[in-house]
Structure formats: structure tokens, C-alpha cells
Ligand SMILES: Nc1ncnc2c1ncn2[C@@H]1O[C@H](COP(=O)(O)OP(=O)(O)OP(=O)(O)O)[C@@H](O)[C@H]1O
């Protein structure tokens with residue numbers, strides 16, 4: 001991270017700072033002048049009706065959107081002070097440091113252990129084999145952090161695909177941790193899970209708070225309310241309101257926000 | 267309340283009829299294969315013996331064995347495999363994992379598919395022009411195998427692409443989202459999960475070239491050459507051509523001899539197929555999804 005060309009003094013204390021962020025899928029504009037200041041070390045929920053651009057916003061912070069050839073992005077996205085849209089930014093580092101978690105758990109077709117070390121191996125400096133001691137330490141640390149260690153410590157060599165969905169989702173979070181991500185970007189991480197698994201994941205996200213900056217897209221108002229510090233409400237590609245979660249749910253300042261929270265939108 | 271109604275009757279009848287029809291079609295498909303195989307075993311079986319496999323032809327190819335042809339076919343197929351598999355697999359990897367989905371890629375894919383339909387005699391002419399004359403390999407195993415390789419490249423590419431496309435896209439995305447390069451993704455996830463399909467498809471396709479006659483006839487296979495080849499620059503006999511020769515070109519061949527040659531050729535292809543299927547089963551067993 002180069003702090004030399006920090007544009008604003010406050011920028012570094014912010015995990016994500018977007019200015020005039022506009023994004024087009026071909027001719028279709030999905031994001032309009034998004035200006036966001038997302039604080040470091042807390043959980044920020046991203047809510048809004050289907051199609052309002054939540055996933056698009058999240059994906060642009062990981063620059064996955066660029067994989068589609070027809071996407072154009074304007075403006076800036078500073079992550080801890082560095083604009084990730086700058087030409088000197090290494091895309092692979094952006095993907096590494098801004099970890100993504102998806103709606104459907106997507107473990108790789110490998111053993112549980114290899115899933116955890118996968119990302120780490122990708123970015124390792126040394127060439128040879130990963131020493132067993134180092135590997136075991138990474139696996140235990142990461143799985144412990146996602147509250148999965150006790151459940152899987154005796155079957156680390158089994159295929160990850162055989163785990164329950166909840167465990168798979170935890171594993172998908174665990175595999176990001178050895179890469180030392182700065183952000184955890186989660187796109188509806190619970191919507192494929194049953195209520196019990198949902199609260200387990202929420203608990204985990206809450207545990208990660210402080211150490212990691214979490215941005216959590218959710219359709220579940222109760223979840224946003226329970227599991228976030230701040231909340232962003234989006235509508236039709238624009239940010240309508242961004243405030244403390246407690247305040248947003250009790251005294252929203254915009255009528256659209258109030259309408260959405262009370263379930264008057266889709 | 268759960269009684270059978272007239273509608274159920276009718277639907278069941280139709281379904282039985284359809285099933286019968288499809289079954290008959292299957293039989294129609296399998297029957298000729300069984301008949302051919304049976305005939306070959308019946309007529310060619312008596313010809314099989316150690317001498318038949320390990321002796322040279324004698325008496326103007328009306329007696330003796332097929333050793334040089336058998337060894338020659340193994341050479342031809344092996345060299346063709348060595349040449350076509352790396353190129354075909356690499357090309358398929360490029361087309362399906364790297365190339366953008368634009369008109370050029372689509373045009374190349376279309377060309378590859380059409381190339382698979384080019385008659386083998388055309389490949390033979392190409393082989394003569396390119397490998398025998400232009401590259402000056404002469405009529406040799408090398409020229410013949412390269413001709414076979416060119417002929418099978420399209421099918422190798424298609425078989426490989428199909429196996430690659432059977433790997434769920436979600437796996438690739440998971441890798442890319444962690445900052446894996448294309449190559450890391452291919453090496454660690456895509457290939458391990460498609461290699462069994464690739465190898466099976468490839469071996470199947472290439473083993474079919476064991477039966478090809480036209481492409482090797484002018485490029486490296488000899489009518490009669492009672493020595494074993496020593497390098498890829500030698501000419502060689504081959505089972506397919508030998509079968510053609512003893513069936514049509516040589517008078518007074520005992521009846522069982524051509525059938526014996528055909529039987530050996532078929533058994534060889536079957537053996538290759540069995541190997542590739544066994545290989546696939548083994549690799550499948552190690553899969554993690
Ligand atoms: N790959 C794409 N190509 C073209 N348009 C897209 C693409 N992805 C999303 N869009 C459009 O961009 C808009 C925002 O989509 P996005 O997926 O960000 O919404 P979302 O808020 O995440 O919705 P949901 O709650 O349903 O997940 C939608 O109108 C969608 O149709």
C-alpha cells in the first residue's frame with residue numbers, strides 16, 4: 001500500500017472510500033455517483049431491493065466486474081488510501097486482499113485442508129513445498145477462527161464438498177484468512193442456508209469484526225439490524241442513506257429507506 | 267380411489283410401445299457389431315497363434331505371421347499420440363480457458379469442427395506434400411504418424427474442450443477471486459478435474475487411427491517389408507494396410523489369414539480402449555467432488 005499519493009488525510013483510516021463511482025454494463029448504468037466512506041474494522045451492511053446494484057458495488061471493490069469485457073468503471077475506489085483503479089495497481093493483489101464470499105458456498109474440489117491453504121499457496125513467495133508445520137499451523141489457525149476446527153480436525157483430508165452448506169460457507173471464509181485480506185466482501189453469505197446455519201455464520205462474522213472490515217450484502221432486514229454497525233441503503237444504483245444501523249432502523253431520514261425497511265418494496 | 271383409469275391404461279400402453287421401439291433400435295445397433303465380432307472370431311480365431319503374431323509373412327504373404335505389421339502399427343499410433351496430444355490439449359486449453367469469446371474464437375472453433383470432417387485421403391495428400399516432400403522426412407513412420415496426428419488433432423481438441431467445459435465455472439471463479447492467474451487456475455483446478463476425461467477421449471480418438479489406411483499408404487507404410495522398424499525414419503508395415511493387401515492384392519491367400527489380421531487389429535483397438543477406460547476409472551476414484 002503506497003501512502004505517498006493518499007488523496008485525502010482521512011482516506012487511510014477508511015477501509016473503502018469511493019468517489020463519483022459510476023459503472024456501466026455496456027449501455028446500462030448500474031451505479032450512479034456512489035460516494036461512500038466505509039470505516040475500518042466494523043461490519044457495514046448493504047441493503048436495497050433486488051437489482052439496485054449491491055452486488056455490482058461489492059464486486060467492483062474486488063474488480064471482478066472487469067472480467068466481463070463490456071464493463072466500464074468511472075471514479076475512484078480507495079481501499080485504505082490507495083485507489084484500486086490506478087494503473088499501477090496489480091489486479092491479482094486486489095483480488096487477494098479484498099476477499100469475496102458468495103451466496104452459494106463454492107469450495108474447490110479439493111480436500112478441506114487444501115481448500116484452506118489454496119489461496120495462501122497461490123501467493124507464496126517461496127517456491128518449494130509448503131512445510132508441513134507451517135501448513136498445519138495455517139490450517140488450524142484459519143479453521144479455528146471460523147469456528148470450524150473442532151468439527152473438521154479429524155477429517156481434513158476429506159473432500160470439502162461433503163461438508164454441510166454451513167460448514168462449506170465457513171470454509172470459504174477460512175480460505176481467505178491466510179492471504180491476510182484487508183476486506184471481507186460478503187454477498188448474501190447466508191441466503192443459501194437454513195436459519196440455524198444463518199445465525200452460526202452471523203455469529204462468525206461478528207467474531208471477525210475488529211480484525212477485519214466486513215461489508216455484508218443482505219436481503220434480510222433482521223440480519224442487517226442484528227449483525228452490522230453501519231448500514232447503507234441503495235436504490236436504483238444510488239446510495240440513498242448511510243448511517244449507524246441502529247439509527248437507520250429507528251429513524252431513517254429518507255422516506256424510501258423507511259418504505260424499504262418496512263417492506264413496502266420488493 | 268387409487269384405481270387404474272382408462273387414461274392410465276393408454277399412457278402405459280404408449281410408454282411400453284415406445285420402450286419396445288427404442289429397445290429394438292438399440293438391438294439394431296448392437297447386432298451388427300456382435301455379428302462382425304463373431305464372424306471375425308469364428309473365421310480368424312484359428313489363424314491366431316504364437317507364430318502368427320511373432321513371425322514375418324512368408325510365401326508371398328500367403329503364410330507366416332504379421333509381426334512387422336503389428337509392431338509397425340504400434341509405432342505409428344504411438345508416434346501419432348506423442349505428436350497430437352500435447353498440441354491438441356494445449357490448443358484446446360487456449361481456446362476454452364484463455365481466448366475471449368469473440369468472432370475469431372468462434373470461427374476457429376467452427377474450423378476445428380469442420381476439419382474433423384475432412385476425408386482421410388485428403389489428409390494423405392497433405393501428408394505427402396507436407397511431411398514427405400516439404401519437410402523431407404521421406405516415406406517414413408515419422409511422416410505417416412504426423413499425417414495421422416494432423417488428422418486426429420481436431421477430434422483431440424474437441425474431446426479436450428468437452429472435458430474442460432465439464433468443469434463447473436464456479437471452481438474457476440473461486441480461484442480467480444483469490445487472485446489466481448489463469449495458469450494457476452488451470453493447473454490446480456481445471457486440469458486435475460478434467461484430465462481423466464481428456465485422456466480417455468484422446469486415447470479413444472487416437473486409437474481409432476490404428477485402423478486408418480489411406481493416410482499412411484503414401485506416407486510411410488510399405489506393402490511388404492519383413493523387418494522391424496528401428497527408428498521413426500524407417501518405413502514400416504502396418505496392420506491396416508496389410509489387411510488391405512492380403513485381401514485384395516495377393517492371390518491364393520488362405521481364407522483365415524485376412525480374418526486373423528482383422529481380429530488382431532480389432533483386439534488391439536479394444537485393448538487400447540480398455541486401458542483408457544481403466545485409467546478413467548482410476549482417476550475418477552481420486553476425484554474430490
Ligand atoms: N453481468 C451483467 N450484465 C449486465 N447487466 C448486469 C449484470 N449484472 C448485473 N446487471 C444489472 O445491474 C443491475 C444491478 O445488479 P446487481 O446484481 O448489482 O443487483 P443486486 O442489488 O445485487 O440485486 P440482488 O439483490 O438481486 O442480488 C441490475 O439491473 C442487473 O440487471
Ligand SMILES: [Mg+2]
Nearest residue numbers: 054055056187
Ligand atoms: Mg446481488
